[in-house]
Structures are given as C-alpha cells and as structure tokens.
Amino acid sequence: MPRRWAGRVLTAFAWTAPAWMALLVLPAKADAVADFYRGKTVTLVVGYGPGGGYDVYARLVGRHLGRHLPGNPSVVVQNMPGAGSLRSVNWLNNLAPKDGTAIAHFARNMPLMGMLGTNANAKFDPRKFNWLGSSSSFANDAYILIVRTDIPVKTIEDARRPGGNPLVLGGTAEGATGNDVPIILRDTIGLNVKQVVGYPDSGALFLAMEPGEVHGRTTDLSSVKAIKPAWLRPNSGFHVLVQFARETRHQDFPNVPTARELARNEASRLLIELTEVPYKLSRPFAAPPGVPAVRVEALQRAFAATHRDKQYLADAEKQRVDVSPVTADHVMHALKRIESAPPQQLEYLRRLFTESKS
Secondary structure (H helix, E strand, O other), X not given: OOHHHHHHHHXXXXXXXXXXXXXXXXXXXXXXXXXXXXXXXXXXXXXXXXXXXXXXXXXXXXXXXXXXXXXXXXXXXXXXXXXXXXXXXXXXXXXXXXXXOEEEEOOOOHHHHHHHOOOOOOOOOHHHOEEEEEOXXXXXXXEEEEEEOXXXXXXXXXXXXXXXXXXXXXXXXXXXXXXXXHHHHHHHHOOOEXXXXXXXXXXXXXXXXXXXXXXXXXXXXXXXXXXXXXXXXXXXXXXXXXXXXXXXXXXXXXXXXXXXXXXXXXXXXXXXXXXXXXXXXXXXXXEOOOOOHHHHHHHHHHHHHHOOOHHHHHHHHHOOOOOEOEEHXXXXXXXXXXXXXXXXXXXXXXXXHXXXXX
C-alpha cells in the first residue's frame, strides 16, 4: 500500500477508533448492570402506610419497573410510615443499600424540609440523592380542599369570614403536606382553619372524614379519584372549596377558585407560587447517594420507560391516577428554584415547617 494511502487509513482509524470503542463499551456496561440485577430484588420503600395516594403510586410503579431494568429484577414495595414520610427519607439517606437495590417514594415536601434545615431530625441533603424523577408534575392534578357539605362552613366566603366558624381539618404527622397547605391558605387567602394532626396516614384521614370526626382535609385530586371517587359526584355529601398547586382551574372544577385567584395581595400570590413549586415533583422517587453511576443511569432509564409502558398506562388509568412524569433533571431544577428564592420567602417557609409540626 502506498505510504500516502497508509497514512490516510491510519488517520481515519485514529478519528473513528474512539467512536468504535464507545460502542463496544456501552454493551459491556449494559451487560454488567444486567448481570448485577439478574436474580436480585429491588426494594421500593414508600413513606406512608397502605391505602393512601403515595402507596398507590409506589405499588403502581413497583408492578412495572422491573421489566425495564436490565436483568429484570423483582421489585418489592415496603411501607415505612412515620413523621410524614421523614422516616423513609432518613432511611434512604443513611441506611439503605448503596448498590442500586433500594429506592424510595416519599412526600413531595421532604426535599424542601432537607434544604431549609428546620428539622433536626431531617438527616439528609436532597441535592445529593440520585433522583429518578416524579410520576406526576401535577399537570393534570390539583391539590384540593375537600370538605363535608353538612358542616357550618358552606362556602369559601364562610371559610374566610373573620371570627366565623373554623374549618376543622385533619392532618398527619409533622411536616406533612396535609398540614402545610391549610397554614399557607390561612396566611395567603385568609382561610379560618383549625387543624387536628397526628393521623397515621392518608387512609386514616379519609376514614375520619366519613363520620364527621373532622370537617375535611387537603389532598391530591388523584388520590380522591383513586380511593374515594364517589365523593366527587353530585350530592355525595362532599364538595371542593379551593384548588391549590394550579395556575388555572382544573377542568373538572371550573367553578372552584384557585389559591392564586384568592390571594389577598401580590406578596401573597408570589408566596403561593413558591410554595407550589414542590408539586412539580409531586410523586418523587429517588435512590440513595453513593450508588454507582451506571446503575443510577439504568434506574433513571427504567423509570422513564415505565411511564411510557402501555401496561403501566392502562394500570394507571384503571386506578384514576395522574401520569405526567418528569425527569431527574426537572427535579433538580425545582430544587434550584427553591434555593434561589428571596430570603423573606425562605424565612416564611422555615416558620411554616416549624408551625406545621405542632
């Protein structure tokens, strides 16, 4: 071969060799991940007891995730209720295996709690988690204040009347979203509320509403659709007063105002917008820090593929849950949005967490 052609061949090989090597490395990595997961069990811990919205989402993902992981491991859902899912997040950060066989699903406000540093029991930094994403961005959902129709407070005007009868709302443990939102609504739209907190989980709260032990609660519309769909029908004995975490009114409730519409002033509206940011990662899933990068990538790809899976989508439709997933990058973007908020708004959030614990 003439020298000039030999030189050109060598030059071409030099340019293409990295690409060929990369193609060889990718299957090797995939095979290594598959070899690791084959025959293993992935534990998916959910930070609440059975029967609530988070449990529904965890079991829905758990039924389908394994098909999309290399090696097709089994996925087992384990309930770990406690402190509004704080127990499960601390477990994920401090005790969970760091090999890719443990993931968790927990309350949307847990990352905020970890960032604000208001709770000495929060032993984690959410920015160090290996995020898989969120099953819902709340695009098709709403956080609603749902109450009985046989209580003294009949309308939103009644609920905002100074000196009027308070709405008695149930909540779970410290720092839970169900405790935070009533306080936010009190401070930004003038809602007159009295909270009864300490219920073990969402299922217990639904049970407490049935005999009138509490007037109502704040919760996801998707959870009500999945667990108590009859409550959303006309003349059911229950109705919705306010929508939270919505820029516009949900199509199912065109006559129910959003919190943003009811804000007392511009400062209140801006505060509502900030406190609604966690709903962009409404159903978060994460792996602990320290998991090998190739397994994190496999978990993230599997999580995304699960939410495109026809079987998953049919299962989700049957359970009437919102499917509007976001990626790990979207989760990190939401955390950065909170981190960059004005100091006075962050200080309000710190006070909010302190109050919602009591």
